[in-house]
Amino acid sequence: MTKITIAIDGYSSTGKSTIAKQLAKALGYVYVDTGAMYRAVTLFAMQKGFISENKKDVNSLVSSLDEIELEFEYNETLGFSEMYLNGKNVEKEIRTLAVSQFVSPVAEIEAVRTKLVAMQQKMGKAKGIVMDGRDIGTVVFPDAEIKIFMSASPEKRAYRRYKELLDKGEEVDYDEVLKNVQQRDAIDSSRKVSPLRKAKDAIEFDNSDMGLEEQFERMYNFALRVIEK
Numbered sequence: 001m002t003k004i005t006i007a008i009d010g011y012s013s014t015g016k017s018t019i020a021k022q023l024a025k026a027l028g029y030v031y032v033d034t035g036a037m038y039r040a041v042t043l044f045a046m047q048k049g050f051i052s053e054n055k056k057d058v059n060s061l062v063s064s065l066d067e068i069e070l071e072f073e074y075n076e077t078l079g080f081s082e083m084y085l086n087g088k089n090v091e092k093e094i095r096t097l098a099v100s101q102f103v104s105p106v107a108e109i110e111a112v113r114t115k116l117v118a119m120q121q122k123m124g125k126a127k128g129i130v131m132d133g134r135d136i137g138t139v140v141f142p143d144a145e146i147k148i149f150m151s152a153s154p155e156k157r158a159y160r161r162y163k164e165l166l167d168k169g170e171e172v173d174y175d176e177v178l179k180n181v182q183q184r185d186a187i188d189s190s191r192k193v194s195p196l197r198k199a200k201d202a203i204e205f206d207n208s209d210m211g212l213e214e215q216f217e218r219m220y221n222f223a224l225r226v227i228e229k
Helices: 016-027 034-047 058-063 097-107 110-123 136-140 154-167 174-190 212-227
Strands: 005-010 030-033 070-075 080-085 129-133 146-151 203-206
Touching (some): 005 136, 016 030, 016 129, 016 212, 030 034, 030 110, 034 070, 034 080, 034 097, 034 110, 034 129, 058 110, 097 174, 110 129, 110 136, 129 136, 136 146, 146 212, 154 174
Parallel strands (some): 005 146, 030 129, 146 203
Antiparallel strands (some): 070 080
C-alpha cells in the first residue's frame, strides 16, 4: 500500500496529538508530535534561565541550540513515543502549564524554528508519517497528501486543557488556562516566522461539539480513501 504524509495543524488544545496518535497507530505510521519538540526547547530555555516572566534572552538561547538533542523513544506500555531532552525523559515536565506559558514566545524565534523544521523534514523523508503542529502543512510538508486544520472555540479548548491538567494532579484555575489559550492563539497567529494558518488545500475540522470516536472515524476513513486512490 502506498505510504503518504499526513499533516495536522491547528490551534492549541484541539486534540491534534490525540487524533494524530490514533491515526498513526491504525495506519501503522510513525507519529511525530512537533509540539513536544518546541516544549522541550522551552523547558531547556527555562532551565538555563533564558526565559521567565520578565526575561526573554533570545541571543543566549540561539547560541545554545547546538547543546540541545531531541529524541522520541517509543514506550510500549503507554503505546506512544515520549520526548527526551539531552537523554532525559521530559514527557511530564513539558506538559505543565508553566511550560505552556512560554512555548509560543520560544516557538516564534526564527533560529529555533529553522532547527526543528529541518529535524522534522528529515523524520518524514520516507513518508508513512503523521505529524501535528502549527506549520506542518504550510512549511514542513507543503506537499503532504493530506492536510487537516483543526479548530474549536477558545472556551471549549480551555476547558479540555483545564480538565487534562486537573487529571494530572495540577492545581489550575480555568480562567488562567483560558487566558493562556487566548495568548497562545494571538502569538501563534501573528508571529513573523511560520505563523499558524490554514494551508490553502487543507480541510478545516471544527471539533467543538464532536467526540473523539467520531473525529477518529471521519479522519481515518478519509485517510483510507486517499491512500487507496
